[in-house]
Amino acid sequence: MKPTAGAGSADAPDGTPVVQVSRLHVRAGASHILRGIDLTVRRGEVVALLGANGSGKSTLVKSVVGVTPPSEGTVQVLGSTLWADRVPWERVGYVPQRVGAGSGVPSTAQEVVASGLLHGRRLWLPRGWRDQVHDALAQVDLADRAHDPCHVLSGGQQQRVLIARALVRRPDLLILDEPVAGVDRPSQEAFAETMRHLVTDGLTVLVVLHELGELAPLVTRAVVLRHGKVVHDGAPPTARGDHDGVGHQHVHPHAAEPRPALPEPGLTEPVVGR
């Protein structure tokens, strides 16, 4: 995936909350899925949302993008309160958990990505949309597949189309739910490189991951959910053994500054001084 210049604001992290979740509860029937979540994502941060299957990660990001309404509590995005104020969704990119870009509709990659330029107040494509779509597809290395129907693309390529759809509006806030699940290693590396450029340009990111993988060097904070509650909010964990990995970056503390114990067994392990 190839970066292009400038998405998001060019501001440095300044502590301004971009996402603010307060005492959020979500219930569905008899299920009490989220149980009092507090989460703040500040401008310029890259926050990884981690946790075991069923811990509530997708439900939390769906609440942040206004798909799932809260039972209690509030969610603010870019300073606007969901379900009360108008939220500037045109500044938000969202990649849902793997859904397939085609979803049975015979749309081309170009058409799917172009739909990312539409939002509540703009139901027509802006002047120059073809170039914007081409740039977004180039960022995920699919410019040459623009006119292919999505159903002929592989699962990983469809996922990259959805990433391009989120990037095409040059968002200030990007929310990704397992963006690289099912994406091959070279594409993961290219995606991480694209993200590195976008984050340098000021993009704020909330990303659901099962492991930090190639995005590890970018992640500024990790939030771990368990049974619908936040059980860790702080330094990102480091996967066991990755000192041997290609491209490993020694960004985590060593013996002098031990990491907090990770509360999510089996997910990742703290690494100290290896």
Ligand SMILES: Nc1ncnc2c1ncn2[C@@H]1O[C@H](COP(=O)(O)OP(=O)(O)OP(=O)(O)O)[C@@H](O)[C@H]1O
């Ligand atoms: N609409 C719903 N009705 C009832 N239960 C639901 C609903 N949506 C989610 N759940 C339940 O809430 C829990 C959390 O689901 P969620 O998809 O948020 O988990 P997750 O952490 O994203 O999991 P995974 O890592 O498997 O994607 C699960 O037990 C799920 O079955």
